[in-house]
Amino acid sequence: MADFKLRVAENVVGDFFVDSSCIDCDTCRQLAPLVFGEAAEHAYVWQQPGGPEDRRSALQALLSCPTGSIGSVGEDSAKTAMADFPLLIEGPVSYCGFNSSKSYGGNSYFVYHEAGNWLIDSPKFLPQLVRQFESLGGIAHIFLTHQDDVADAERYAEHFGSQRVIHRDELSSQPDSELVIDGTEPIELIPGFMAIPTPGHTAGHCVLLVGERYLFTGDHLYFDRHEHRLSAFRDYCWNSWSRQTESMQRLTGFRFEWVLPGHGQRVYLPGSEMQRQMAELVERMRAS
Template identity: 55%
Template sequence: MANANKRLDSNVQGNFYVDATCIDCDTCRQLAPDSFEEVGDYSAVTRQPQGEEQTHRAYQALLACPVGSIGTEQSEKGLLHRAMDSFPLPIEAGVSYCGFNSEKSFGANSFFVEHPDGNWLIDSPRYLKHLVESFEQRGGIANVFLTHRDDVADAERYARHFGARRIIHRADSSAVPDAEWVIDAADPVMLATGFELIPVPGHTPGSCALLYDERFLFTGDHLWWEPSSRRLGAPHNLVWNRHELYESIEKLLDHRFEWVLAGHGDRVRLIPEDMKAKLRELLQSRRPGPRA
């Protein structure tokens, strides 16, 4: 819970603020970019929300913050409850952003896919009654796909509650030693109709993306959207193998998708041709000679 006594000086005056416990994970800036920006090593409220929609987004950011560093001088309970009820936040075609990011994964995003053959959780939010009940109302969880070892968070609790299978690559399986389904592959693997695991080693040796319906690519920490530059981004630091990272990005050119849904960093939808152009642009910025 945010502490007004730790309110950062970088906040503008007004109801919403960020305190000094902020870990600069970007969650609030994704949800409410009109109100939150990065200032130095923290996020801060640089513009107080104006109007119902901006205020709603600011309350969503408050709830999603993994460390509870966002507070209000006066809480509007009706608006807070409305924001709570908005999660999981629909994206498109039965795909939702869970919200309630976990400190255990440094505030990584997680996603939920409703599917008639069984629902999927991609990486893990905090284990909360609200989300458990929301998932139950949508038919539960059959599979928990873990993109890599950093974003496991409360996956075990969700898997235990719903009797779900946890899926992870063997190279990162030390993070989930009792995982129900361990994949040991260097090439893409069809996990179920419409769900394809794509190994993307680089950030970690076992990093994997999940391609759903040839439209939605869940990328973990491998790839994300940078709205300020309108470019795709990939890790510079905390990289297990830089050469493998570039090779993994290049291999994504073999796949068709419209959405990048990242664990860290923003999400984006582009037509597939533009997505491939952005991938090539990213490769060209990192090393010469990507393939056509």
């Protein structure tokens, strides 16, 4: 619960504010960029919502903030936006919201599939979100990109009887996982769902490619909205930058049009543009 007395100085006056507990995870700026801005080490409200759509996005950001650092003194309750989650992105893919502080505010995703739905990484375990997942048919599989973003996966797996998928080198974060990936070769988990090991950020980091369109990238790859190009977090590479570069090179052999990261901005790019930007990124990584 945000504390009005601890609001940061940069907030413009109005209903919404950010307080000093913000960990600068970027979630609010991804969800409501017309409301939340970036100060030196925290978010702030740079413009109050101008209409109902912006206000709804700001409420969604309030609910998704991992540290409860966003407050609103308006008359509408954030509860009105709870039913928005999971928030449709495109086709079978939705963003879960309710980012967890256990994953430093990492994004998680829900993929509808007629043979059993998928969760990619984990949001907070909350009754209202659980009910939403139940109404959509539950969760059969939980794909865990790496150890940092497992959050409440164990509780979701226990509740839904889900099969958790994780690489062996990340297993210490989720030791009872039902399906363990070994090595560096891609594995088709079910038709159209390919796990691709991408060591580098961590030793057993994996991405998930769905239908040659959606690439769930964990902390391997994201879109830098300031530079308008694909990028990778060198400052947050815990295992090996050269391995991450090699993994990025291998990814250029796959087709996809969406990059859906754990941290950082998601993006849609037409296939040819995605391939061009991937090749450029590999060159920049090699040169750095």
